[in-house]
Amino acid sequence: MSLPHPDFALYDNVGRTTEQITAQREARPTADDLHRWAAHDAREFAPSLPTEDAxxxxxxxxxxxxxxxxxxxxxxxxxxxxxxxxxxxxxxxxxxxxxxxxxxxxxxxxxxxxxxxxxxxxxxxxxxxxxxxxxxxxxxxxxxxRPAPGQPMPAVAMTPAAPTASIRRPAR
Known part of the structure; x- marks a missing residue:
């Protein structure tokens, strides 16, 4: 019986992301896998979408x-x-x-x-x-x-001016 090489897992995972390694261990697809599968399944629908980015x-x-x-x-x-x-x-x-x-x-x-x-x-x-x-x-x-443009200026309280002495003109 031969023993497995101690570095097998390391060599098996070269080039893989942490998400890919974890997904493999948990027997589930990665987010990239899900997106790729959805794009494939929607390939006939996708051309009907607007061409500019949302x-x-x-x-x-x-x-x-x-x-x-x-x-x-x-x-x-x-x-x-x-x-x-x-x-x-x-x-x-x-x-x-x-x-x-x-x-x-x-x-x-x-x-x-x-x-x-x-x-x-x-x-x-x-x-x-x-x-x-x-x-x-x-x-x-x-x-x-200052008030916002278009807003009425606040009324300034005005004190009545002191009465001025009227100047009399000589009669002609």
């Missing part, structure tokens, strides 16, 4: 931030991306909710619950980001000691 529009908005010169301009850009309605954050929330509905419809309630949990976390993050934007504006306009 994050491309966010990258465009980020470029607008680089051009911003004032807090008001930063806030305007941020509102478009993060604000209520159809901003990027709202659309991502809708995407997660739709994924949850798909999972429920396809008898995957545990995965649906996780999508919903992340949608709720995203919603809470959106609230925090809205507060951050408001705090940023409040800080900016507070430091300038």
């Amino acid at each position: 994050g491309q529009s966010i990258s465009d908005w980020t470029r607008h931030l680089y051009r911003a010169r004032t807090a008001a301009e930063v806030h305007t850009v941020a509102q478009e991306v993060l604000g209520d309605g159809h901003g990027g954050l709202g659309e991502l929330h809708l995407f997660l909710e739709t994924a949850a509905e798909w999972c429920e419809h396809n008898q995957e309630p545990a995965i649906a619950a996780r999508y919903r949990q992340h949608a709720e976390e995203l919603s809470a993050l959106g609230d925090q980001l809205a507060y951050l934007g408001e705090d940023h504006l409040a800080s900016t306009y507070r430091h300038t000691d």
Whole structure:
């Protein structure tokens, strides 16, 4: 009977990642395997997807931030991306909710619950980001000691002027 070479496992795992080695020991696929299999199974569906990256529009908005010169301009850009309605954050929330509905419809309630949990976390993050934007504006306009443009100037209390002595002109 021959004994196994003591370095066999080392040589067998040369070039493998830690995830690959662990997955082999646990007899499960790696994340790369799962992604590769999904890409293969979706090969007929994938060409119908938009050709640009999903994050491309966010990258465009980020470029607008680089051009911003004032807090008001930063806030305007941020509102478009993060604000209520159809901003990027709202659309991502809708995407997660739709994924949850798909999972429920396809008898995957545990995965649906996780999508919903992340949608709720995203919603809470959106609230925090809205507060951050408001705090940023409040800080900016507070430091300038002036009201925001378009706001009426506060009325200055005026004290009545002391009556002046009328100057009499000689009658002609």
